[in-house]
Amino acid sequence: MATLYDVCKKTGLSTATVSRVINGSDKVRETTRQRVQRAMKELNYRPNQAARMLAGKKTDTIGVIFPEINNGFYAQVLRGIDDATRESGLHLLTSFYHSPNELKGALQRLAAGGRTDALVLMNIGLSDQQIQSQIDDDFPIVLIGHSAETSTAFDVVGIDNAKGAYHAVRHLFELNRENLILLTGPADNFDSTQRLEGARMAFSDAGKDFSTVTLLEDDFTYEGGKRAMETFLSGKKPLLDAVFAFNDPMALGVLDALQEAGYSVPEDVAVIGFDDNEIARHIGMTTVHVPMRDVGYEAATLAIRRKDENTRHPSTITIATSLVKRRTTGET
Amino acid sequence: MATLYDVCKKTGLSTATVSRVINGSDKVRETTRQRVQRAMKELNYRPNQAARMLAGKKTDTIGVIFPEINNGFYAQVLRGIDDATRESGLHLLTSFYHSPNELKGALQRLAAGGRTDALVLMNIGLSDQQIQSQIDDDFPIVLIGHSAETSTAFDVVGIDNAKGAYHAVRHLFELNRENLILLTGPADNFDSTQRLEGARMAFSDAGKDFSTVTLLEDDFTYEGGKRAMETFLSGKKPLLDAVFAFNDPMALGVLDALQEAGYSVPEDVAVIGFDDNEIARHIGMTTVHVPMRDVGYEAATLAIRRKDENTRHPSTITIATSLVKRRTTGET
DNA sequence: TTGTAAGCGTTATCAC
């Protein structure tokens, strides 16, 4: 592999000058620049990244830490992050974890030792404190889907849960559905809480009594959604003409439970989910679309900016959501 | 950030000795080792990776290049690669591309400049020659899903297309289906060709005449599958009791076309796909399962081994596939 | 078992 020094020898210039043209400095005579570039091409010279990092104290890479990446949902986020980093000519160091311990290990390996310039953390269940304790104090970090609306220490990118839920409920009202079931996630889940709040607002804006709704709670899984619905339907005189499940897997469970119980969708019961995942799209389920690619893109952009000018206060970006009307609420 | 030198000062030892304990050499007295480790802990010392790379000429990172990562399918592969690299204490540098040009750029950025020790390339449509021209001659590369069974230059990890198709067809025979439709991918597609060969073998092993099958061809998409099926069904006297589509998206298209035409599955027509993607699992479609995580894991393992001992001939690993029987072939 | 010292390939600060 050719080195900077080889280029110097070939051109008769110093390392300083050659380095300048590599880094696009304007303090180089045009003819000199061209001479250097030709030499680099002829030698097939590629700057050694390790040396650049060591001397320049920057890695030109962003680290990403994800929980397991089984579904296409996280893949979308990763895609957005990749788009942003590539546009800036940066690299992406990824790491997945399956346990809290692995997460801490990943944090240290990526943040310490100068392997990355900034970190994007997806959906991690760690407090600001816990994160801080693992890493250097002013290391740039961006959180996606933090468990609180904002963080006093880090940038946060989240989605507009409330607005999504608001529009979902309003759509149900427009369809003249009166007996709504809200199937929420775990009570201590931040997203679920926000979605519930959005739903409540839709009720009050419509002048309806929120206490008329049936609130069901489960664990955000297909099985949970199905189980919750079955239990409800097997009760005495179940009254319903619409279900709004707070994520798509639960909504799919609801759909199957409904079908097995002989209800038809959307005639008897309208169903709305939240996420807009691959299956929802395929079967034509009305749901709240969450633009995961955009979430990733914004998070990475934030990380990149902060690595360059780590001065400003932590900011929070909320990505808009939108209702996608499909078959399960009567759209054709 | 504390440096090696700080640890030396604190312990009164030389850089050589401290470096030895960092790298787990056994040529260090046990008491010394402990002294060093305590000092490192107290100083919260983390080796600077750039310096290690520069001095040691290895990066401890594997590079991965993927085509777009929209679906959960590639995500599985990535997951497998991550598992393997993490087990070996290595890092993962990922890069996605959306055009051939981006691919070449990615190849150079990851392989040149000593950013990675080895590369895993997923499903790239480049010839050995084209790859070689972009990178250093003996840079370790592992190909996943190469367009030919083997490569003379690189390691290849592929899936057992033929066996998967073989079992799919045999299953149809067991169900006494006689009028099979095979919906293949593009004729020049390697996977499709292999699957077709497997199907043909099932016919000859069963003593059946392969020329009795109806061969349809399309482009591996949902729309393509649906269109192909609709065209066939609208022909005069369509005769069929089973369809084997060579991937899941097309099979899903077939299913919808069948339904719209009033056929019932599996009573009138049995349907089998290939891939076992998320949607296939959800709707209960019989299909050939492709263990993508394993594919990724094996590929990464190969890459890791080759970076350490780049001597042996390129090898080819074929990952087994298996038929998953579900509702669309009458399984309950 | 431990220490000395020469790189590794850049960047960046001064001079000129």
Place this chain on the structure above:
DNA sequence: GTGATAACGCTTACAA
């Protein structure tokens, strides 16, 4: 505009 030269933080012969 260009050139010396000192870092950057580590690994690794080679000596001791």
